[in-house]
Amino acid sequence: MTAPTVPRHGIITSPGHWVRKRLFNSGLNTVLTVVLVPLVAYLIWRGVTFVFVTARWEPVRNNLTLFMIGRFPRAEIWRVVAQVVIWSSAIGLAWGAAVAGAKARALRAGLPYKEDSAIAKARRNGAILAALALLLAMAQTWGPLILFGVSFVAALLLQRVAARTPAPQVPYVWAAVAVLAVGGFQIVSGFHGTGWLWIGIPIALAASRLLGRRDWRTHRIRRLASLSAVVGVLGVAYAVYAVVDSPGVGWERWEGLRLNLLAAPIALTLAFPIGMGLALARRSSFPALRMVATGYIELIRGVPLISLLLMGQFFIGFFLNTATPLSSLTRAFIVLTMFASAYIAEIIRGGLQSVPTGQIEAGQSVGLSPWKVTRFIVLPQALRNVIPPMVGQFISLTKDTTLLYIISIAEILYIRNIVHAQAEFRAFGIAETLVFVAFIFWSITFSMSRESQRIERRLGVGVR
Amino acid sequence: MTTTAQRPTDEPRIAWYRNVRVLRVIAQVLFVVAVFSLFFWLFNNLVNNLNRLRIGTDFGFLSRPTRFQIPYDDGFDPSSPVWDMVLVGVKNTLLAGFFGILLATVLGVLIGIARLSSNWLVARLAAVYVETLRNIPPLIIIIFFGFAVFTFGPLPVLSEAHQFQIPGTHNNGLILSNTLWAVPSFVAGPSLGLFWLVIALGIAAAVAVFVWRTRLHERTGAPDRRMRWSLGVLGLVTVAAILLIGDAFDASYPALAESGRRIDGGYRLNNGFISVTVALGLYTASHIAEIVRGSILAVPKGQSEAANAIALTGFQRYRYVLLPQAMRIAVPPIISQYLNLVKNTSLGVVVAYAEITALTQTSIGNGRPAPQSILVLMGVYLTFSLTISFVLNIYNRRIQLVER
Numbered sequence: 001m002t003a004p005t006v007p008r009h010g011i012i013t014s015p016g017h018w019v020r021k022r023l024f025n026s027g028l029n030t031v032l033t034v035v036l037v038p039l040v041a042y043l044i045w046r047g048v049t050f051v052f053v054t055a056r057w058e059p060v061r062n063n064l065t066l067f068m069i070g071r072f073p074r075a076e077i078w079r080v081v082a083q084v085v086i087w088s089s090a091i092g093l094a095w096g097a098a099v100a101g102a103k104a105r106a107l108r109a110g111l112p113y114k115e116d117s118a119i120a121k122a123r124r125n126g127a128i129l130a131a132l133a134l135l136l137a138m139a140q141t142w143g144p145l146i147l148f149g150v151s152f153v154a155a156l157l158l159q160r161v162a163a164r165t166p167a168p169q170v171p172y173v174w175a176a177v178a179v180l181a182v183g184g185f186q187i188v189s190g191f192h193g194t195g196w197l198w199i200g201i202p203i204a205l206a207a208s209r210l211l212g213r214r215d216w217r218t219h220r221i222r223r224l225a226s227l228s229a230v231v232g233v234l235g236v237a238y239a240v241y242a243v244v245d246s247p248g249v250g251w252e253r254w255e256g257l258r259l260n261l262l263a264a265p266i267a268l269t270l271a272f273p274i275g276m277g278l279a280l281a282r283r284s285s286f287p288a289l290r291m292v293a294t295g296y297i298e299l300i301r302g303v304p305l306i307s308l309l310l311m312g313q314f315f316i317g318f319f320l321n322t323a324t325p326l327s328s329l330t331r332a333f334i335v336l337t338m339f340a341s342a343y344i345a346e347i348i349r350g351g352l353q354s355v356p357t358g359q360i361e362a363g364q365s366v367g368l369s370p371w372k373v374t375r376f377i378v379l380p381q382a383l384r385n386v387i388p389p390m391v392g393q394f395i396s397l398t399k400d401t402t403l404l405y406i407i408s409i410a411e412i413l414y415i416r417n418i419v420h421a422q423a424e425f426r427a428f429g430i431a432e433t434l435v436f437v438a439f440i441f442w443s444i445t446f447s448m449s450r451e452s453q454r455i456e457r458r459l460g461v462g463v464r
Numbered sequence: 465m466t467t468t469a470q471r472p473t474d475e476p477r478i479a480w481y482r483n484v485r486v487l488r489v490i491a492q493v494l495f496v497v498a499v500f501s502l503f504f505w506l507f508n509n510l511v512n513n514l515n516r517l518r519i520g521t522d523f524g525f526l527s528r529p530t531r532f533q534i535p536y537d538d539g540f541d542p543s544s545p546v547w548d549m550v551l552v553g554v555k556n557t558l559l560a561g562f563f564g565i566l567l568a569t570v571l572g573v574l575i576g577i578a579r580l581s582s583n584w585l586v587a588r589l590a591a592v593y594v595e596t597l598r599n600i601p602p603l604i605i606i607i608f609f610g611f612a613v614f615t616f617g618p619l620p621v622l623s624e625a626h627q628f629q630i631p632g633t634h635n636n637g638l639i640l641s642n643t644l645w646a647v648p649s650f651v652a653g654p655s656l657g658l659f660w661l662v663i664a665l666g667i668a669a670a671v672a673v674f675v676w677r678t679r680l681h682e683r684t685g686a687p688d689r690r691m692r693w694s695l696g697v698l699g700l701v702t703v704a705a706i707l708l709i710g711d712a713f714d715a716s717y718p719a720l721a722e723s724g725r726r727i728d729g730g731y732r733l734n735n736g737f738i739s740v741t742v743a744l745g746l747y748t749a750s751h752i753a754e755i756v757r758g759s760i761l762a763v764p765k766g767q768s769e770a771a772n773a774i775a776l777t778g779f780q781r782y783r784y785v786l787l788p789q790a791m792r793i794a795v796p797p798i799i800s801q802y803l804n805l806v807k808n809t810s811l812g813v814v815v816a817y818a819e820i821t822a823l824t825q826t827s828i829g830n831g832r833p834a835p836q837s838i839l840v841l842m843g844v845y846l847t848f849s850l851t852i853s854f855v856l857n858i859y860n861r862r863i864q865l866v867e868r
Contacts, residue, residue, distance in 0.1 A: 022582070022583065022584035022585075023583060023584060023585060025582060025583075026582075026778075028778070029581075029582065029583040029586075032581075032583055032585070032586055033583060033585055036585050036586065036589065037585070040585070040589065285488075286488065286491065286492050286495070287492070288492040288493075288495050288496045288499075289492065289495055292495075292499055298850075299842075299846065301849070302845060302846045302848075302849035302850060303807070303841075303842045303845040303846060303849070304807035304808065304810040304821070304845060306810045306811065306813065306821055307810065307821060307838060307841050307842050307845060310821075310824075310825065310828075310838055310841070311838050311842070314828065314834035314835065314838060315834065315835050315838060317513075318509065318510045318513040318514060318835060319506045319509050319510055320509060395599075399599075399600075399601040399602075400601070402601040402603045402604060403603060403811070405603065405814070406603075406811075406813055406814060413603065413604070413607070429612075429616065430611055430612055430616050431608075431612040434604065434607060434608050434611075434612055437604060438600045438601075438604045438605075438608070441599065441600055441601055441604065442596065442599045442600050445599040445600075446595060446599045449598075449599065
């Protein structure tokens, strides 16, 4: 299809040369260009007139809060605000640590370290920035603006703090962030029941410790960890208080985009240890273990997520002997965790297989036990290789959270139906809200995939 | 014969509780016991709860009547057993899956190649397509087609459907509405058997010509052009058969019923089917395009340069050098995309497409026992995916043998 006469990266001398070389370099390409230019112009024209002229954005604009947080009690909205601020701060902390870590590694290796220019950063995160601009433009109130401003400043401050750490250890800051975030969760969403916290903190700690144990004793990290432990304890205290104090803001009130965005990371965090166990079991020399793990993984991966979600809705209650039935959101989270763990298991298994056998034999030859070989030699190398597919899994799980719509959980697509059922918007077209929701997902997943490609290049997976 | 193992006397006896082999067996037995007791506990709860709610734990419901009408399926009798409903669902799932796969493959390969085009505009457009479609949840795309394009879209309701007549006749060639589309279809005519016989002979002739051209090429080195030759023969035979045997097929033309609620005759496509097929086809095409692009880039650069060196045209370079090598890398991930597509047809439930998940949900809503129905549903999908992964494993083994 392409003509071989012109090398792809020739020297371009002028705009006219560029046009000749990139658009009219062969008969076929000339025809394609001539046909496509008017078509593209027409599509762009249609798109622009739709967005700026014909589309009626009132259903979106007037229901922005509903789209974001669903029917969360409006009097308690400060909890959501605080949650966003805490999450942004946590992300800023991790981000700063990552930058500082890259700088330290470059210095250790004697390489020059150059931070990306502001333009490069903006280009990379263009999709997210566009989404934020859209939200702010639509909001027409000061609330979201203040919220984003505050959280941005908080994130920047924390980034600076983390970047000044002399020996920054990315995984440990991540652990701190996880604890901070889980604690923050408790404060702001007032769970009915603190069970999730007791699961969340150990998992976050264990997962991040596994990611890189060596530098655990760095004093800064200890300080950070103890700080976050304090925050976590305060969180528990507040959560216990919140259970007594404020009904109607708990788990069941997670709706809208908030649910879509939190479901994937929570399910992945819970699924990670399970998936790791399954991956190890599938490679174990114990046939019984191997068979059970393989059966579970193949079963879950062989059926669509919807059938599992339906099973969760109709089925899981029958299996348990709980006094009060689990809420439908809890059951959906159990299913999402089960689903994600099978996929994570396969990803980690791929990572484990990528570790050369010589490494394992070397470990055995210095007399390490099988467990220690796995723990200190195989896993650290395997987990580095699984980061890119893990991000891919995260992206696809984020997209899959829309499926909760089918089992009538009020994620963002369900909120769309609520909006269109409102009396004043019955006569409005349905394309606008759909385009809005699609754009939000697009900006999030597009940014994430860009970021993961960058991480992949940086880690040099498959290159070394 | 004695069965006791002979133990050399100089080896120290290991106590059984320190013998690795014994410990391994014990550990596995303990594990199996733990797993089984967990399963037993869960199963026991299930049976108890079902009995308490008087749902029953058998699959007898499968042979009782379905009791509801399947949308857009006039041939389905609500009094036929649930088994038949399952079969209709499986058929619809496979239909959407088949046409979706067809669309996704053609589009995906084209776009994947287009992304590597030396034409800047073509490459950019392909990149925009991939990055847009890949990053939107498929459910949103299906809803977009199902509701923004069809139900609430620009097309008229069924009673006022656009009817396009075939020029010179009063028969409809195409009916478009926001719920149903229809095109003429062929139904069996009196001499259909004869027609198929002639076609079978034509296929045999085509194979013979194919072999003849191949041998000719091997003997004399003349260009074989065997695909052109054999397809030409088959085409000639088909055309001749259609012309000579006039009554092999009767055409059935779609017509809007008097009531305006139904289309009679023709081949009818409902909006659920079109939405699911097109949406999943477009979505999966973006993934396949990335796979194709990656696989072509993975072919060593020297191959492409060698093709240039012997002055192959752009098309020949792809057809004979790049694509055959790229496909070997691309086929396994593409097949797993096919599997994803078939699993994703379950999203058709939002546009009321009568595939197996939607029918199972309706049937549960009609009072069928949920656990058993969902087990049947999962069994169906497991069958699909195990079949596909079986095929994939065979393929992988074959290309591995070829390679090394």
